[in-house]
Amino acid sequence: MAHSINKLSTTQINKLARAGLHGDGGGLYLQITKGGVKSWLFRYMKNGQARGMGLGPLHTVSLAEARVSALAARKQLLDGIDPLDAKEQRRASTNAAAAKIKTFDECAEAYIEAHRSGWKNAKHGDQWVSTLDTYASPHFGSLAVSAIDTALIMKALEPIWREKTETASRVRGRIESVLDWATVRGHRTGENPARWKGHLDHLLPKRSKVQKVEHHAALPYADAPGFMSDLRKQDGISAKALELLILTATRTNEVLGARWGEFDLNEKIWTIPDDRMKAGKEHRVPLSKAALCILKMMKNHRQNDYVFAGQRENRPLSNMALLQLLKRMERGDLTAHGFRSTFRDWVGETTHYPREVAEAALAHLLKNKAEAAYARGDLFSKRAAMMQDWADYLGHGKRMVG
Structure with a gap:
């Protein structure tokens, strides 16, 4: 009984070269292909059918790690859970979560396309693209939109708030709109870190205090x-x-x-x-x-x-x-x-x-x-x-x- 599991040793698995399955016991096998590639396989019966679940290649997963994974799979079987089905469900959930994650740039692009037809002219949409590409994207464009916080917003706005006040104000408003869109679409939660009233107005001076009024050159x-x-x-x-x-x-x-x-x-x-x-x-x-x-x-x-x-x-x-x-x-x-x-x-x-x-x-x-x-x-x-x-x-x- 003592030899029904943990049959293999590290020395053995390093020396084994014959193609096929080499059992360690308890459903765990070292699988060797004809090309000499070694990997771990957990085999079990479910509803009268043989099933196999890969546990990873030998160069990545050690013997001890493979045994831990095999033990976890056996416990799932005792609980009536098919380990292979559970693994596929986890992969599907991970893929779904990854698909849901959107970067700020992706959300900005989607927002602009959704509203472009409602704007007066193409120039307005181009201005949105240009300002966000110039002032927002370098700071957090490639980050998940859910990760954008007040510190990142300030990193984008502070350098231009005094010298380019009008532009900075427009950038802030556009960031706020994109983040609101992302919240409604389920890509982020919580308060909008780009909102002005009750938030950024406590961190940045009012436009009227710093903005230089520029008039169009007029003829007397x-x-x-x-x-x-x-x-x-x-x-x-x-x-x-x-x-x-x-x-x-x-x-x-x-x-x-x-x-x-x-x-x-x-x-x-x-x-x-x-x-x-x-x-x-x-x-x-x-x-x-x-x-x-x-x-x-x-x-x-x-x-x-x-x-x-x-x-x-x-x-x-x-x-x-x-x-x-x-x-x-x-x-x-x-x-x-x-x-x-x-x-x-x-x-x-x-x-x-x-x-x-x-x-x-x-x-x-x-x-x-x-x-x-x-x-x-x-x-x-x-x-x-x-x-x-x-x-x-x-x-x-x-x-x-x-």
Whole structure:
């Protein structure tokens, strides 16, 4: 009975070379292939059928370790558990758990793809990818999303919080959104370490305390007529686009992305759809005589559906076109967006038009609830008069009174 188990010795198993099964007792066997590869096998009967479960190769699993594994298997059989079935279930559970583990980068990619169609343009999705790749991924992109904690978030944000406050704030918000998504999808649990209120606001200074306010370079309104005179001497589509932008006090993307279907030249209205507006709300722009003149001129040279067609087929003029134009005019100190400030200063300092009329022209949402409730319409007729006065001022340099 003493020799029914533990029959083999370390010396024996090292010398054995004959292919086949060499029993140690208790169902444990040293298995040798024809090629001389040695491994451990536990054999047993289950419901009248012989079954075998590998316990690992000899070079990894020692004789003593194989005997421990065989003993554990025999105990499972006594408890009515099939050791091979139990091993396969453990492997399946491990694989399932591994499949559930997602890295931050994987979750970020999934989040972006899930929301991309709901964003206004492809550029927004590209910005998400770029900022997370630059500021989050180097710190924890390859880590399991469940392992991300406050220390890691701070490691990503602290170096840029003071110098790139606006960017850092956006990164924080995007990380928070990705982690919220991961929680809902079951990839992590607990509080979101990227949340601001009641958490990071105790660790980082408020944006208002450290952020440097950067304004778009704007032209003083007194110099606007002279600039417009110089602009009208420039050739090319970009000059016409910038002129329309100034006359309508609109944004670069709104002008360059303008399609002919948005214009009713007879009614003198340009209707910018909500999906092209920053505030996500449709905006009607009254067209002055000067603006209409530009549009009629462009229509005579229409190339595609865009008012200001670019060089690529069925694509608008590039965003860089206006900046390049300003550089050619030796006005690299200005930005196209800054002309909105020029217009706003002109309205506020030289006319009697109410503030809400000027804000409506700029498509700004009024923060004051009382003002917003009062100005329920878009004040179109008043804005039409104001924009004509603005065009007249730009053309003649005269001060207009609303």
